[in-house]
Amino acid sequence: MAVAHKGSISMGLVLIPVGLYKTTIDNDIHFNQLCKDSKERIQYKKYCRHCNKEVASDDIIKGYEYEKGKYVVMTNEELEKIKTKKDKTIHIIQFARMSEVNMIYYEKDYYAVPETGAEKAYELLRQALLSQRKVAIAKTVMGTNEKLLVLYPTKDGIIVKTLFYQDEIAAVPKNVPKMKLEENELNMAKMLIENMTKPFEPAAFQDEYQARLREAIHKKIQGQEIVAVDTSGPSNVIDLMEALQKSLELSSGQHQIGSA
Template sequence: MAARKSVITFGMVAIPISMLTATQDNDIHFNQLHKEDNSRIRYKKTCAHCGKEISTNDIVKGYEYDKDKYVVITDEEIEKIKTEKEKSIQILHFAQLNQISPVYYEKTYQAAPEPGGEKAFELLRSALMSEQKIAIGKTVIGTKDTLMAIIPREEGILISTMFYADEIKEIQKQYNKPEVSEQELNMAKTLISSMDTPFDPSKYKDEYQERLRELIEIKISGKEIVASESDGAAKVIDLMEALKASVEKAKSDKESA
C-alpha cells in the first residue's frame, strides 16, 4: 500500500512526512463455500431499480436528503472544500505521554520525514522524547476531521488516529469493590514484581494460529484430527494460596529461563 503524504505543522514549522501502516494482517482467512459442492460463495452488487450487476466504476457516493432522494457528491468535490490547514496534521497542543487512555487509540502509522524535513522531524522527535510528551493533532482523512496522537519513540515517530470522546462507550458494568487485606495486596505486589521483565514483542507469537495452520495441513493430507490434551492445571479456590502458588511458579520460570 502506498504511503500517505502529509505535513505536520506547529507554530510556523512545517514538516513534510510520509505515513506507512505500522501493522499487518497475518491471520488465516477462510472463504465461504456451498456445503453441497464446496464451491465459492460470490456476492454481487446490483442496482435496486433495474437489477443490473454493477462494477466499482459504476458506483458514486450519494447522500439521502429525503426519502429515495439523493444528491451525488464526487471525491473531487470533497477534496475541493479542504483547506491547506485541513490537508496537514495541525498540532493543537502537547500532553503527558502517559496521560492518554489506550482506548482512544485507533490505527497506528509509522511516520518518516520526506526529503528536506529530516532536521525538523528529528527536532520534534527528540524534544517530545526529552519532555516525555506527545502531540495531539488534527487533520481531515476522507470525510472526517480526525484526531491524531504524535508519539515519539527512540527509533522514530508513531502517529495514531484517535476516537472522539463521544465515540467511546462508558463502562457499562460497575462492580462493588470488596475489601482487600494488606497481606493479599503485598502478595499480589510480590507476584507482579516476580513477573516484571522488559517488554520484548519478539517473544510473543500467535500460538493458536500456528495450531490452526497445523490443522489445515492435517486436513490437506487427509489425516485424523486429534483433540488437544488438557494441561491438567488444578483450580486453587483460596486467593492467598493461588497467589503463593503463582509467585513460586513465576520464580521457577524465571530461574529456568
C-alpha cells in the same frame, strides 16, 4: 509498503512533508466462505435492484440519505472542495505530556516518514518532543473524516496515532465495586507480580494458535485427522488465597528455572 496518507506536519510556520505508513502486517490465516455442497467460493456482487444488474466499482457514487429513500449525491470533487488548507495538513494544535493521553483513545498507528528534504525539520521535532517527554496533538482530514492525532516521538522516529473522539468512547457497561482486600491477599498478589516481572521483549511472543492452525490445515491437506491438543479439565481452585498461593508457588519455580 504503500503510503496510507500523505501530507505535511504543520507546526506554526514550519511544514514537514511526510508520508504515513501502516505499522502492522496482517499475518493471520483467513478462511474463504464456501458452498457446503459444491465447495465453491461464495461471491458477493454489488447489485442494483432498480436497474436489475451488477454494478461496477466505477459506477458507484456516494449518497447521503437525508429522508427515507431520498439521497443527496456528493462527488469526490465536491468533497475535496470543502477541505481547507489546514485540512490537507497535519496541523499541530497543542503539545501535552505523554502520560496525559489515556490509552483508551488510541485507534490506529502509522509511521510518519519525512519526504526528501524534510529530514532535518522532522528530526528537530522528534528530538524536541522526546527530550521533554511530550506529544503533539494534531488534526487532519483522512478520507471524509477529520482525525484527531497524537504525534508520538520514539528513539527511531515519530509514530502518528489516530485517536477516538470523546463521544466515541462507550461508557463502562457496569460499575465495578471497589472491594475491601485483606493485607495478606494484596501482599501475595504483589509477590506474584514481582516473580513474573521481566523486561518486555516483543520478539519473545508469537501467535501460537495460528501456528497450530497452520499445522492443522496441513494435516487436513494430508488427509490426517485433527486430534485435540488439550484434554485437561477446568481447574477446581476457587478460593482466592488458595489460587494465589498455588500461582505463587508455580511462578517461584519458573523464576528459579529462568534464573538458573
